[in-house]
Amino acid sequence: MTADSRPHPTPPDGRPADGTASSDASGAERWEGILVVVEQHDGEPRPVSWQLLGQARRMAARLPGCPVMALVMGHQVRHVAQQAIAYGADVVLLADHPALGVYRTQPYSDVTLHVIRTHRPEIVLIGATYTGRDLAGAIATRVPTGLTADCTMLDVEPPPSRLLQASRPAFSEKLMATILCKRHRPQMATARPGVFEALEPDPSRPGEIRELAVTLDESRVAARVVRIERQTRTVRLDEARVIVAGGRGLGGPHGFRLLGELAEALGGVVGASRPAVEAGWIGHEHQIGQTGQTVRPKLYVACGISGAVQHLVGMSGSEVIVAIDKDPQAPILQAADVAIVGDLYEVVPALIQEARAGRGTLVAAAKEDGRR
Ligand SMILES: Cc1cc2nc3c(=O)[nH]c(=O)nc-3n(C[C@H](O)[C@H](O)[C@H](O)COP(=O)(O)OP(=O)(O)OC[C@H]3O[C@@H](n4cnc5c(N)ncnc54)[C@H](O)[C@@H]3O)c2cc1C
16 A cells, blocks of 8 residues: 655655664654544544644644644545644645545554655654554554553653653553653654543634545455444443443442433433442443543533542543532542532432433533533
């Protein structure tokens, strides 16, 4: 496969297209700009892409003249490229081809690798989703360069070092490690969905879309997509506007049925603290916190969750936090906008009734137009 927005497919530095040349950061060849790989499925972009573009813009502000680029791959995805500009990209590289309609490691990494070699971004950011993790690993080994996976913080040192500070929990999540990639370019990181805030989209923002000429030799692609089975029960915590979360205070799995009713009445989904997951009351995909997911819903309702720091770190970016706990000293009540001291088995049924009737504080908070 070749993919190039320029007249000649050979990279401008004259290196072979298979990328056998070194990726060192000695400065002999300039690496400049931040590239965000935008993830979409069936033309539907994942919010983590816009969150990464927002963070890329914030970091670019510390690097004078640093462009923010977005790479959009897929089939019939020009609208995603337009959105990428609205969310902060200066330049969008668009690879639109039927062979990119469904994610496969090889064609997606071929295109991304080609873009890295031709456009030479100093930083490449990818969402730490299932496909993002797969793609990032495949690229980093082929460039070759370092990859800091699953970051929860990203920053950049100002010139002259321009080093990406990629931070993530380490040593069984007991420490935060900040990892630098000093000798190779690009500096690559994947980042968890929900940890960064997207910019408010501005459809009038100027930007340029450059179409990449993609030719694909299907006979060279090892994976064939035979059938796609959609998972209907996957919980998308990172994209939810409303989350009703339960902890050890539920006392058993039955409590999640009650929370499910409240979540449904509010148009939301169910989350959980780690002990509830570890007790087997609910699946791991619902866990919020340091070792779970980071979320930023409009409304977060915490039920029987004490508010340990490892939980707070995953949900404190929520717009409105409502907490129900029978212990008036529970830390979650301090972190909440609305603190309800009481037994959740008395409070939640009353909230369900209100929500079903379309009234009450929760309904108002869930409806209000705010940041997201
Ligand atoms: C390295 C590491 C990583 C971790 N990662 C995570 C993580 O990702 N996510 C996470 O959540 N935790 C994580 N933890 C665990 C964290 O430290 C806490 O132990 C955990 O968050 C506590 O869960 P909880 O609030 O559900 O339980 P508890 O702390 O036991 O709190 C239960 C609360 O429910 C209240 N309650 C009891 N019954 C009722 C009732 N009927 N009505 C109302 N309130 C009631 C109690 O007053 C109490 O405040 C991690 C810990 C470590 C060491």
